[in-house]
Amino acid sequence: MRWVDRGPEPDGVAGYARQFTQGWVDYFRHQRGGRPTDSFWREFRAALGLRSDGLCWYCERLCQAASEVGGRSATVDHFRPRSQFPELAYEWTNWIFSCYRCNSENKMDKWPALGYVDPGAGDERERPELYFDYDPLTGEIVPHPGLADNDRRKAEGTIADLGLNKIDVLFYRLDWTRRFVEDLRALPADARTDFVDYAWGRRLSSLGQRGCWWRRCGRPGRFSR
Numbered sequence: 001m002r003w004v005d006r007g008p009e010p011d012g013v014a015g016y017a018r019q020f021t022q023g024w025v026d027y028f029r030h031q032r033g034g035r036p037t038d039s040f041w042r043e044f045r046a047a048l049g050l051r052s053d054g055l056c057w058y059c060e061r062l063c064q065a066a067s068e069v070g071g072r073s074a075t076v077d078h079f080r081p082r083s084q085f086p087e088l089a090y091e092w093t094n095w096i097f098s099c100y101r102c103n104s105e106n107k108m109d110k111w112p113a114l115g116y117v118d119p120g121a122g123d124e125r126e127r128p129e130l131y132f133d134y135d136p137l138t139g140e141i142v143p144h145p146g147l148a149d150n151d152r153r154k155a156e157g158t159i160a161d162l163g164l165n166k167i168d169v170l171f172y173r174l175d176w177t178r179r180f181v182e183d184l185r186a187l188p189a190d191a192r193t194d195f196v197d198y199a200w201g202r203r204l205s206s207l208g209q210r211g212c213w214w215r216r217c218g219r220p221g222r223f224s225r
């Protein structure tokens with residue numbers, strides 16, 4: 001996971017918010033009326049996906065076309081779930097471009113007391129790069145060393161509830177690491193740092209892992225608190 005800049009709120013969100021938020025608040029906050037059926041956040045799914053070149057903001061794997069069903073099809077996740085935060089149903093900063101698996105099979109309606117690490121965090125001090133590191137030997141995403149207790153628990157909860165170390169994600173990361181290291185080793189030593197910089201600048205897959213390698217290649221300042 002790494003930070004994604006979701007960009008400014010597009011035209012149209014505020015209008016939907018004015019029209020439809022109250023229905024969600026009535027249903028979940030006051031147990032009034034039936035469950036709303038609107039889902040106009042889907043109109044902004046493509047705009048959100050463009051910000052990460054189609055990668056799920058949580059697991060960083062490529063989402064399939066929205067018309068696909070299940071698995072890694074593209075969805076819009078409500079970072080703070082509608083059932084507990086109905087006021088945020090049409091809040092632009094609460095929408096995350098997510099694969100179906102992360103959204104609807106792993107995270108679902110969960111919201112722990114400490115919350116989750118937000119890949120679209122508006123606050124620089126809350127960005128995922130500060131919470132996570134990667135173990136290149138196992139492919140695991142791990143809490144960043146040196147986190148305070150609550151931050152470490154939040155990182156651990158995010159990893160567990162989103163299934164970020166499930167076997168299919170591990171294989172994906174290990175394969176990426178293998179290819180990355182092969183490319184790196186093929187270069188003369190004095191060109192490797194430039195290669196990592198180049199890879200960092202390209203918005204392809206496994207962005208979070210690339211940040212980890214960036215650090216390992218001697219750029220510790222960029223993500224330190």
Ligand SMILES: [Zn+2]
Pocket residue numbers: 056057058059060061098099100101102103
């Ligand atoms: Zn995902």
